[in-house]
Amino acid sequence: MDQLGPEEWAAIRLSLWVAGVAMLAALPIAIGVAYLLARKRFPGRHLLNGLVHLPLVLPPVVTGYLLLIVFGRQGAVGAFLYDAFGITLAFRWTGAALAAAIMAFPLMVRAIRLAIEAISPGLEDAAATLGASRMRIFVTVTLPLILPGILAGGILGFAKALGEFGATITFVAAIPGQTQTIPTAIYGLLQVPGAEPAVLGLVVVSIILAMGALLVSEWLARRVTKRMGQ
DSSP states (O other): OTTOOHHHHHHHHHHHHHHHHHHHHHHHHHHHHHHHHHHOOOTTHHHHHHHHHHHHHSOHHHHHHHHHHHHSTTSHHHHHHHHHHOOOOTTSHHHHHHHHHHHHHHHHHHHHHHHHHTSOHHHHHHHHHTTOOHHHHIIIIIHHHTHHHHHHHHHHHHHHHHTOOHHHHHHHOOOTTTTOOHHHHHHHHTTSTTOHHHHHHHHHHHHHHHHHHHHHHHHHHHHHHHHHHO
């Protein structure tokens, strides 16, 4: 990796940080939304399901533009955050984490929802007949059984966040050392003559990180499943 300079290594570190923050921030919400979609029937359920999966079918640039409108300095939420707390998301690494979390969220919800739907509701009903509260049933029965799905969804979301480009560059641009992640760094280097070695280095790093995340996800899921079977 001698072809990678300080700027490229900074992009790699920032990508890992942004992807980690995005995954950790989105995971609890993804668990809650997945449980609602899998177990509850309520008005607007199909609308919620559509909104959750909308980032998968929208062009990422559109998602980034919507984030800019809502969370930009002049946006409804962005203006409130800045006036009340001095928080700015647009053109900051925090904005990159927000964009990555939104783009990864549907994949996380999907994996966790499938894990919940694979559990027989009879197990939860049996715990309820013994007097357990809804929260206790979820923590002691449902949560351990869906742990492989949570791990798979979390790491899949992390891998997706690592590769996020369209929404990120639209919402936070590609400022070296501040918002420039691996995909935006590759895009920028492609415009520079003679930068092919650095581009290749970042591509190799991207492949290693993405494949590593998928392999870890598979290994953790199998290990948890095996332990639960024992």
